[in-house]
Amino acid sequence: MLEVSHLSKDYGPFHAVQDISFSARAGEVLGFLGPNGAGKTTTMRLITGYLPPTAGEVKVDGIPVRTQPLAAKRKIGYLPELPPIYPELTVDEYLRFVGRLRRLPSRGLSTAVEDACRRTALTDVRHRVVGHLSKGYRQRVGIAQAILHDPPLLILDEPTAGLDPRQILETRQLIRELAGNHTVIISTHILSEAATTCERVVIINRGALVAVDTPENLTHRLKQTDTLEIQVRGPQLDVSAALSKIDGVLKVEFSHVQKEIGTWTVEARAVAVREQIARRVVENGWGLVELKPVELSLEEIFLSLTGAAAAAPASAPSQELPA
Amino acid sequence: MSGVIAIIRKEWKTYFITPAAYVVLALFAFISAFFFYSMLAVFVVQSLGGGGEFGGGSLNVNAQVLQPLMFDIGITLLFLLPMITMRLYAEEMRGGTMELLKTSPIRRMDIILGKFIGAFGLLVIMLIITAAYIGVIAHYGAPDLRAAGAGLLGLALLGGAFLAIGLLISSFTRNQIVAGVITFTLFLLLWVADWVSAYGNGAVSHSIAYLSVTSHLQNFTQGIIDAKDVVFYLSLIVAGLFLTARRMELAE
Numbered sequence: 001m002l003e004v005s006h007l008s009k010d011y012g013p014f015h016a017v018q019d020i021s022f023s024a025r026a027g028e029v030l031g032f033l034g035p036n037g038a039g040k041t042t043t044m045r046l047i048t049g050y051l052p053p054t055a056g057e058v059k060v061d062g063i064p065v066r067t068q069p070l071a072a073k074r075k076i077g078y079l080p081e082l083p084p085i086y087p088e089l090t091v092d093e094y095l096r097f098v099g100r101l102r103r104l105p106s107r108g109l110s111t112a113v114e115d116a117c118r119r120t121a122l123t124d125v126r127h128r129v130v131g132h133l134s135k136g137y138r139q140r141v142g143i144a145q146a147i148l149h150d151p152p153l154l155i156l157d158e159p160t161a162g163l164d165p166r167q168i169l170e171t172r173q174l175i176r177e178l179a180g181n182h183t184v185i186i187s188t189h190i191l192s193e194a195a196t197t198c199e200r201v202v203i204i205n206r207g208a209l210v211a212v213d214t215p216e217n218l219t220h221r222l223k224q225t226d227t228l229e230i231q232v233r234g235p236q237l238d239v240s241a242a243l244s245k246i247d248g249v250l251k252v253e254f255s256h257v258q259k260e261i262g263t264w265t266v267e268a269r270a271v272a273v274r275e276q277i278a279r280r281v282v283e284n285g286w287g288l289v290e291l292k293p294v295e296l297s298l299e300e301i302f303l304s305l306t307g308a309a310a311a312a313p314a315s316a317p318s319q320e321l322p323a
Numbered sequence: 324m325s326g327v328i329a330i331i332r333k334e335w336k337t338y339f340i341t342p343a344a345y346v347v348l349a350l351f352a353f354i355s356a357f358f359f360y361s362m363l364a365v366f367v368v369q370s371l372g373g374g375g376e377f378g379g380g381s382l383n384v385n386a387q388v389l390q391p392l393m394f395d396i397g398i399t400l401l402f403l404l405p406m407i408t409m410r411l412y413a414e415e416m417r418g419g420t421m422e423l424l425k426t427s428p429i430r431r432m433d434i435i436l437g438k439f440i441g442a443f444g445l446l447v448i449m450l451i452i453t454a455a456y457i458g459v460i461a462h463y464g465a466p467d468l469r470a471a472g473a474g475l476l477g478l479a480l481l482g483g484a485f486l487a488i489g490l491l492i493s494s495f496t497r498n499q500i501v502a503g504v505i506t507f508t509l510f511l512l513l514w515v516a517d518w519v520s521a522y523g524n525g526a527v528s529h530s531i532a533y534l535s536v537t538s539h540l541q542n543f544t545q546g547i548i549d550a551k552d553v554v555f556y557l558s559l560i561v562a563g564l565f566l567t568a569r570r571m572e573l574a575e
Contacts, residue, residue: 048426051575073428084423086333088340097336100329101427145423 001026001183002047002153007056009042016042017207019056024200026152029179031198032187033302039207040187041081044157047185048078060153074102077151077182081158083142087131091122091141094130095148102149116144120174136167143171147178154178156186160193172197191302203305210305218301225250227294228266228274234286236262242280248273261289326429330437335444343410344445347403351449358395359456362388384460385467385546393474393544396453397537400446400482401510407445408489409503411438416497435567439490446482450475470546477543480556481536485510487563494570 002024009017017039024030034040045051047058049065049072058065058072065072086094095113104112117123120140125133130141139159146154159175160168175197178184188194194201195215203210211218232239236254243252243266251267266277274291281288338344366388415421424434457471488509493502517535519528532538539552 045422050422050425070428070430073426076426078422078426080419080422080426082419082422084418084420086337086418086420088337089333093336097329097333098423098427100332101326101424101429103325103428 001028001061002185003057003059004043004047005057005059007043007046007058008054009039009046009051010054015207017046017053020204020207020209021056022202022209022212024153024183024185026183027180028200029175029184029186029198031194031201032185032204033191033194033201034187034189034204036189038189038204040189040204041157042207043204044078044080044155044185044187048076048155049073050078074149075152077146077149077154079142079146079154079156079159081161083138084145085130085138085141088129090127090129091117091133091144092126094141095144098145098148104149112148112150116148119147119177120144121170136163139163139167139171143174147182150181152182154182154184156184158188159186160188160190168193203302205305215301218305226268226271226273228268228277228291229294230264230266230277230281230291231261231289232264232281232286233261233289234281234284238284239281239286240264242284243277246273246276246280248276261287265294324433326427326433327437327440329429330424330434331441331444334438334441338441338445343407347406347445348448348452351399351403352452354399355392355396355449355453355456358399359388359392359459362391362395363460384464385470388460389457389466389471389474390544392453392456393478394537394540396449396478397481397540398514400449400478400485401514402507403449404442404446404482404485405489405503405506405510407442408486408493408506409499410493411442411490412493413497413499413502431568431571432564435490435564435571439486439564442486442490443483446479446486449482450479453478467546470544473546473548474544476548477540477552480543480553480560481540484536484556484559484563487560487567488513491563491567491570494567494574 004023005021007017007020008015020039020043022030032040032043042051046053047060047065049058049069052066060072060075063072063075086097089097092113095116096109099109099112100106114123117126120143122137122140122144125137130138133141139162143156143159146156156175160171163171172193175184175186186193186197198215200212200214201218202212230243236257239262240252240254243249243264248269249266250269253265255263255265257263268274268277274293278288278291366382366384369387370382412421415424425431454475457466457468457475460466461468489502489506492506492509493499496502496505513534513536515535515537517532517538520532522528523531533555536556539555542549542552
């Protein structure tokens, strides 16, 4: 659906985007992840044809944006970072204008506007002036204009920025609904958003591609071992010693005690070690309160990939035992 | 073409939703009416005293009312049109709507033409108001309607050139005040450029004097439609629109 190959954009000596390549399948939700200023917006502007690239090519449904801009743009719905609204028009007037810009036939225009309003829950405010609407509504007007012509490719630049938690949930729900019939690319610097809404994430930093993968694969790639958090009611030193003796356990760290229940972080070579741990604790007559795998959060993946800082373990004061 | 029409409709909608168009048109009607009334009043006084011993000379409604009226309306346009053009680009850039326009399946020139024709529509309303004054004279007297028509054509071309230049200047800055001031100053310079012919006679002075929008308007108000005047204004319009397109391209 979307093919981005070796895309670069320079502003004088500054490389805003350097040699980015990735693709998106039809119906896929692709997250575009990076810290502020990483080049997310610039990349989206290159894809939508707002900016011409210095080098590289973007193809939408096989149509090159550079050489056939009109045909390609017809297939794209784009929500820029700032919803592109005319504050003095009503929602209805605004969407009709956008429909005419996108060459919707005048007969289909009313239906398209109605449909877009319904999907973005704007029907109640359809005849109100956009400038008088709240931020959340304006954002929805922005999404409504993007989906108005039912484009196969939707590009949403930070669609949930500045919304309240309820609106964020509604917007995510809407994106999931759209996903089936559209390829959706959303940019965000909020990692949990990418983890909850996207099938794959593209991580960029300082204008360069860092990784393209599913959130799960990224976790696996960075994590060769199985990390567990265990809570046991029992004598601290004995438990530590017993855990360390289990075959396959690489590292045992005691973290803290609360109400006689100690918490340990255990790093094991394989998932099967979990059963051994459970058995050993029970055999010793201690109480196994909790045993849970620690997933690398997208934050940690992100930090380790972008090299901003090493992925820090979640433990507080720790005490490493000799194995 | 449908893209141009969509932009024109949007421009007109925003003109007439906000007070901008009403204020500009009302002020134009007020000022031009004052000019017209004053000149007509002076003319009437002169014609009443025409037979007196100090009077005499010829009385000509074309030369004494219509021609100066055309120039005064030209000056009014010089003041008012920057207020229309200064927001044309600045507002789209500031509101982020340029991103919507440029990612829509329309050409760059569609946006420029839509904005230009939309603003030209306001100018046409101003000229219709002007035509009403000519109608008043025609009702009571016998002005040279051909000259009046040529004068209106001249004003339309002059206004079109102003709009194209104003559009170009507005594409250089997001700041409306800056765009407005630069546009107004440039219009004023173009208006008085023929002053150099009063003290210079070289090729440079001739070239500068040629740029004067006033001297080219002169022929129109006298009923002479000269191809070289028409070409002058049309080339300003085409250059303004073309350079705006180039400017948009380079800004990317």
